[in-house]
Amino acid sequence: MKFTLLVVGRTVEKHFITAINDYTERTKRYASFDMEVIPELKNTKSLTPELQKEKEGELILKSLQPGDVVVLLDEHGKEFRSIEFANWIERKMHTVSKRLVFIIGGPYGFSPAVYAAAHEKISLSKMTFSHQMIRLIFIEQLYRGLSILHNSPYHHE
Numbered sequence: 001m002k003f004t005l006l007v008v009g010r011t012v013e014k015h016f017i018t019a020i021n022d023y024t025e026r027t028k029r030y031a032s033f034d035m036e037v038i039p040e041l042k043n044t045k046s047l048t049p050e051l052q053k054e055k056e057g058e059l060i061l062k063s064l065q066p067g068d069v070v071v072l073l074d075e076h077g078k079e080f081r082s083i084e085f086a087n088w089i090e091r092k093m094h095t096v097s098k099r100l101v102f103i104i105g106g107p108y109g110f111s112p113a114v115y116a117a118a119h120e121k122i123s124l125s126k127m128t129f130s131h132q133m134i135r136l137i138f139i140e141q142l143y144r145g146l147s148i149l150h151n152s153p154y155h156h157e
């Protein structure tokens, strides 16, 4: 099984890029993982938030492949402790044969069509993070979950 993180728009800030690359490399020690970037829309100032979400949603849905299991990162999704998330990952590794695709929405979130295509929704906190910052937070949690499954001393509780 492969883990994919699908995001809308390039990561802009240098400090996020450095940290994301670091945690991506660490994660790859344990699992097949990549971050796919959907190019940001042009001229978004002329779009309403609803239209922007709809257009981003079309690009998100186009990037999906048959057999993908789709998990939205969404502040209204299911919350886990890190050990629970590790156990959830382990179950997915036994049940998903192709890609487990986590999706981070654009600045205004997801369109109704993307919600309709999702199998699950996961929240990383009740608070809202920027669509740029949540990438790093998610990859660190994925790395943490995999390191728990490998009995690595990274996680302490």
Ligand SMILES: C[S@@+](CC[C@H](N)C(=O)[O-])C[C@H]1O[C@@H](n2cnc3c(N)ncnc32)[C@H](O)[C@@H]1O
Pocket (backbone or CB within 6 Å): 072, 073, 074, 075, 103, 104, 105, 106, 107, 108, 109, 110, 122, 123, 124, 125, 126, 127, 128, 129, 130, 131, 134
């Ligand atoms: C700025 S937020 C969008 C907020 C928007 N109000 C909404 O309801 O989705 C951009 C994206 O970051 C992700 N995100 C932000 N905070 C999150 C959280 N606490 N848990 C999971 N994902 C989050 C989601 O994928 C969201 O679509």
